[in-house]
Amino acid sequence: MSKGLVKEFDKTVKLNEEAHHALISYWKDNEIYLSFEFWLMVTFLVVPLIILFFKIDKSKLFFLGFYGYSFHMLFAYTDAYGRNMGYWNYPFPIFPILPGLALDTSLIPIIFILVYQYTLNHKKNYYVYTIIVAAIISFGFKPMLVGMGMFRMFKEINYLHLFISYTIVIILAKVIVDVFLWVEKRYKKD
Structure with a gap:
């Protein structure tokens, strides 16, 4: 690899680091942790986990957990892509380096786990209900967050794009689970 290419890469990494430091400064300087919106995001993180603990079908715990994990990973990658491309972001993150934490890891995946259940x-x-x-x-929900200033969309992104990304995640999460179930059934020894 040429030295010029490595230097350009190092410069890009430095810009990314500076962007993260800017988000941390924004979070601290504006005392985001004291805002109503911050505590609403904390609620979006904690309350769904409590609900899931009581509502999940314990007889299907690993199955539903695997679906939830698959959904969460796909959704988190999609969300990270959107944030990194500058399509959307969250002005009131719980942790500035993980802006979508409450929605990516708790609220949205848990809603879909319970719908799948x-x-x-x-x-x-499955497809009718999840869609x-x-x-x-x-x-409905995302426009409400936008109206409250808790979710920002940029460039040409609109709610239809969000719907399409959810639909892709819904389909891929189900396909992943179905493939694992098929493999388990095929190779399961009685």
Whole structure:
């Protein structure tokens, strides 16, 4: 690798580091941790976890947990991509280096875990129910967050783009689970 290329890469890494320091300074200087919006984000992180603890079907714990983990990872990657590309961000993060933490790791994945559990327990169509929920989140919840100043969208991004990204995550999470179930069934020894 040429020295010029390495220097350019190092410069890019330095810019990324400076951006992170700027977010931390923004968080500290504006005392984000004292705002109503910050504590609402804390609520979005903690309350769904408590609800999940009591509502998850314990007989399907690992199955639903694997689905939730798959959904969470896909959603977190999608969200990180959107933030890194400057498409959206969260002005009131719980931790400045993890702006979407409350929504990425708790609220949104847990909503979909519980919807998936409902579709399993009541023999309903997963795709119909999750796409309805994705529409409610994309066209109802996210606009509410935007109105409250808790979610910002930039460039050409709109709520339809958010809905499409949720739909992709919904499909891929289900495919991942189905592939693992297929492999388990195929190779399970009785």
